[in-house]
Amino acid sequence: MVTQPPLVLVCDDESHIVHVVSLKLRNAGYEVITAPDGAEALELVKRRLPDLIVTDYQMPYVSGVELCAALREDEATADVPAIMLTARGFRLDPAELHRARIIDVVSKPFSPREVLLKVQAIVPVSGGRQAEAPSPDQSPEAA
Amino acid sequence: MSQPAVQLASPPEATLSPEVFRRAEALGVTLLRLRDGGEARALTASGRVVEAIVASSLFSGALRREWSSLTAAPGTVRELWPGVRVASLRPGPGRLAVHPPVPKKLYAVLLLGPELTESEQFHGVCGEAGLDRGAAAAEAQGDSTVSAGEAHRLALTLSWMCEDDGNLHRRGGELQGLSLELADTYEELSLLYKLASSLRVKASPETVLRDACEELHQVIGFRWLALSLVNDPRLNDVSGQTICLHVGDFDPDEMDAAADALMQRYPDLHSPMIVDRAGEIALPGVESLGQNFLIIPMRLDDGVLGVMFGADRLDGDLISSVDAKLCESLAGSLTIYLENHMLYDDAHSMFLGTLHALTAAIDAKDSYTHGHSERVALLARMLAEQVGLGHQVCERVYLSGLVHDVGKIGVPEAVLCKPGRLTADEFGLIKLHPQIGANIIRDIRQMEDLVPGVLYHHEKYDGGGYPTGRAAEEIPLFGRLIGLADAFDAMSSDRTYRKAMKLEDVLAEVTRCAGTQFDPELAAAFVQMDFAPFDRLIRKHERMRRAA
Known part of the structure; x- marks a missing residue:
């Protein structure tokens, strides 16, 4: 089987953040899909299961935490790891993060380099997903 | 960029x-x-x-x-x-x-x-x-x-x-370009934010400088980046140091020499300087470090503090004014931090110096007790460390030990230095010194927490001490620590009324009085200590007394 680059979903209602993060990830060898809000992200993951989600916290319609919580309810997406971006100084309830299985939180203004390092720590490029086999058991184990 | x-x-x-x-x-x-x-x-x-x-x-x-x-x-x-x-x-x-x-x-x-x-x-x-x-x-x-x-x-x-x-x-191409630029800006913003929150006076300057340079080196993408400081005692550990982050091998001595040479070459440099060819600097050995240099002076009001310098972008581009601006703002923050650190160090050594002078003045009233306060301070801190108290607390115990006898300033010299037995009235005067000492330092905000060590160092564990007659845990910890150190030093040195006892005899006495005079737990820990630092100090004080 041919290994493909890992697929990362970047979700933020601020398009410049989406551009900065996805460019950084693409340049590092990731395939990136993007969504401008949590609702669209939920639709998107049904069609293509990402290896990792990088999502903003505050978004219209469906917040980052709500998005992750919704992913956990569906068996197919329950194990997709997530990293959350938040405004600096924004207090998040650790219990809520734990329930939504959000592995890491990065405060804005963030260093794109650090976001990349965190992504690489969870899904290294070399250890990418196997070629198209979108069954749920192909998804990597959540950390 | x-x-x-x-x-x-x-x-x-x-x-x-x-x-x-x-x-x-x-x-x-x-x-x-x-x-x-x-x-x-x-x-x-x-x-x-x-x-x-x-x-x-x-x-x-x-x-x-x-x-x-x-x-x-x-x-x-x-x-x-x-x-x-x-x-x-x-x-x-x-x-x-x-x-x-x-x-x-x-x-x-x-x-x-x-x-x-x-x-x-x-x-x-x-x-x-x-x-x-x-x-x-x-x-x-x-x-x-x-x-x-x-x-x-x-x-x-x-x-x-x-x-x-x-x-x-x-437009897509432009967007990509802008996103790259924005990513750089985020990187810089996050760097400056991190730096601002790490610049606390109490963190060790070495750690702060190294962390800051490491972050900057990552963000700016130079082949190497160095920060070198002048010799100044107030800079403590980082005085005269060169911190260098690099990709590939570098000779640290060479970097040190280059830093010194740059500071001498440009003593009046006030703003960043970009050098496109090492030859322009005209310093021997500089060519081996790179071609394209950035030199950022770090200055205080009264002269040079150091220099930040780096060379050759890893992506092959020339160093730009944007690079210079970022390095300059970081170097500027570090300069302010170091200046604050130096002021803090000044104030702190002034405080310590004053305390030592004060205690030396008290000890000088009685030549037999020469160096007593310093030894008690040392012993009390050693004991505090032995029982596992935190570094900050141990330092406060030391200071409390240093001033524990400050109240003797209010006791007549004739009584303090009287050879032979004291009358009940005379002993009454001696017993006033913990209270006098506590009154002296109580109003100094920075020394408030030292009061218990001064006031209670003559209390006994069984309640038979003075001035309050408190017992056991009612005696504040500082009082129990310093009381034990005080008694040990008194027994270990010559007094007007007797010669010094041998160490093993003193330790036996400490153990014998555990539970009556001393806190039994502290006494047990005390006799386990290594007394070599105390011996060195006592010999130093003897030499000074003979020389006087």
């Missing part, structure tokens, strides 16, 4: 995007690639008739004739012969050029009209390609043919689409 290299040669030729091909095929029109010599090639899937037309000598000749009008206005339809219409398409945005050269190659769209098969030229094309004319005519009519008016509208629409598509691509 990096600028794309400026290309003065002709710009790379714009191409039609896949999206344009997809749309042309959906519309049933043929895209062509044309050359000024008359060569033509269909780029989209096309039938035998189209292939035959495009390959014909008739088409080629007509192209040569019409070349200048075809290139002049994209989207304008030229009829090569009845039913065969061509319009050029220009991918990308319309460029403003005063004398645009006539291009040698073109993209174009071929639009066939229903009148094609009636034309005399159609016969010729079929003949040249060896096609049966009747079958070819049927096939051509089956292809989507369009009227002249329709052809005009289609050509115009397609040419606009190509232009828009080109614009979209250009």
Whole structure:
């Protein structure tokens, strides 16, 4: 089987953040899909299961935490790891993060380099997903 | 931060995007690639008739004739012969050029009209390609043919689409460039934010400087980046140090020498300096460190504090003013931090110096107790460390030990230094010194927490001490620690009324009095200690007393 680059979903209602993060990830060898809000992200993951989600916290319609919580309810997406971006100084309830299985939180203004390092720590490029086999058991184990 | 290299040669030729091909095929029109010599090639899937037309000598000749009008206005339809219409398409945005050269190659769209098969030229094309004319005519009519008016509208629409598509691509490129720049800006912002929150006076300057330089080195992408400071005792650990972060091998001594040389070479440098060629610096050995240098002076009001310098971007670009600005703002923050650190160090050593002077003054009242306060302070801190108290607390115990006898200043010298037995009245005067001492330091905000050590160091664990007669845990910890250290030093040194006892005898006494005079837990820990530092201090004090 041919290994493909890992697929990362970047979700933020601020398009410049989406551009900065996805460019950084693409340049590092990731395939990136993007969504401008949590609702669209939920639709998107049904069609293509990402290896990792990088999502903003505050978004219209469906917040980052709500998005992750919704992913956990569906068996197919329950194990997709997530990293959350938040405004600096924004207090998040650790219990809520734990329930939504959000592995890491990065405060804005963030260093794109650090976001990349965190992504690489969870899904290294070399250890990418196997070629198209979108069954749920192909998804990597959540950390 | 990096600028794309400026290309003065002709710009790379714009191409039609896949999206344009997809749309042309959906519309049933043929895209062509044309050359000024008359060569033509269909780029989209096309039938035998189209292939035959495009390959014909008739088409080629007509192209040569019409070349200048075809290139002049994209989207304008030229009829090569009845039913065969061509319009050029220009991918990308319309460029403003005063004398645009006539291009040698073109993209174009071929639009066939229903009148094609009636034309005399159609016969010729079929003949040249060896096609049966009747079958070819049927096939051509089956292809989507369009009227002249329709052809005009289609050509115009397609040419606009190509232009828009080109614009979209250009914008995409710009967006990518801006995103890269934005990513750099985020990186810098996050760096400065991190730096600002790490600049606490209490953190060790070495850690702060190294962390800051490491972050900056990562963000700025230089081959190496160094920060070197002048010799100044107030800089403690980092005085005269050079911190260097680098990719690949570097000789630290060489870097040190370069830093010193740079500071001497540019003593009056007030703002960043970019040097494109190491030769311009004219310092021996500098060439081996790199070619393209950035030098940022770090200055205090009264002179040079140090220098931050780095060389050669890893991506091969020249160091820019944006790099210089970022380094300058970071170096500026570090300068302020170090200046604060130096002021803090000044204030702190002033405080300690004053305390030592004060206690030396008390000890001087009685030559037998010379150095007593310093030894008690040392022993109390050793004991605090032995029982596992935190570093900060141990330091406060030391200071409390240093001032524990400050109240003796209010006891007459005749009583303090009296050889032989004291009367009850005289002993009453001696017993006042903890309270006097506590009163002296109580109002100094920075010393408030030392009061318990001063006030309670003569209490006994069984409640038989003074001034309050408190017992056991009611005696504050500082009082119990210093009380034990005080008694140990008294027994270990000569007094007016007896000679010093041997260490093992003193320790036996400490153990014997555990639970009566001393806190039993502290006493047990005390006798386990290594007394070498105490012995060294006592010998030092003896030497000083003899010299006096």
